[in-house]
Amino acid sequence: VITWASFIGLMRAYRRWKAKQKSYNFHVEVESQF
Numbered sequence: 001v002i003t004w005a006s007f008i009g010l011m012r013a014y015r016r017w018k019a020k021q022k023s024y025n026f027h028v029e030v031e032s033q034f
Contacts, residue, residue, distance in 0.1 A: 002010075
């Protein structure tokens with residue numbers, strides 16, 4: 001059973017991870033475009 005608090009915690013951790021991935025992918029895309 002997932003409680004509301006743990007669900008919000010999961011979403012925050014996921015969002016933080018996605019932001020980290022996005023910033024990394026952004027650098028890779030800029031490198032490969034030029």
